[in-house]
Amino acid sequence: MGEDRMSLGPLELTDGRWGVGDATRSDTHWVEFRPDGLYQHGPDSEGYLVPWSRVMDGIRITWGKHSWSTNSRGMYTFKGRVATRGGGWLHMTLRHPYEDHQLRFDQHTRSYRAVDALRLESLLRLLVTEGKLPLLGDVERVRRAAAYLADGKNRWITGRSLRQAAAEALAAAGPDGP
Secondary structure, eight states, rough: TTTTEEEEEEEEEOOOOOSOOOSTTTTTTTEEEETTEEEOOOOOOEEEEEGGGEEEEEEEESSSSGGGGSSSSBBBBTSBBBOOOEEEEEEEEEETTTEEEEEOOOOOOOBBBBHHHHHHHHHHHHHHHHGGGGGGOOHHHHHHHHHHTOOOOOOOOOOHHHHHHHHHHHHHHOOOOO
């Protein structure tokens, strides 16, 4: 992909903004990573912001048209692609007040490699665990981390290898300082 378009599963850089879901069509839901939080976009909606400080528990990705019917982590093809086309959800627990919350995204027309979606989820979980979720608002750091994860090999896909890849991608993205 070109400099202005880069992706890692449902995460894509479009017009200088990182987002999960297809931001190129006006009739879709997608979640933008902003310096101040996660911004839910939707058709015929002004959208809303979930500040980084409210996200308290890991972010997980599920696939399907409805958030309540996504008990499983997803269905994948034998070729290692996400099988469903109905869209997806970012699930998280928010604080003040405490609530389970979901942000919806519509899938791109391209298919996603399952390993890319799993690596993205591992990176999101690591950032929440380490209290570094606001780093997602830094376009260049996300670019470096996504590039590192997208270049990863498809050897063993275990929880441990995914966590290790996420930690290495975070280190490759650069130091925490301003």
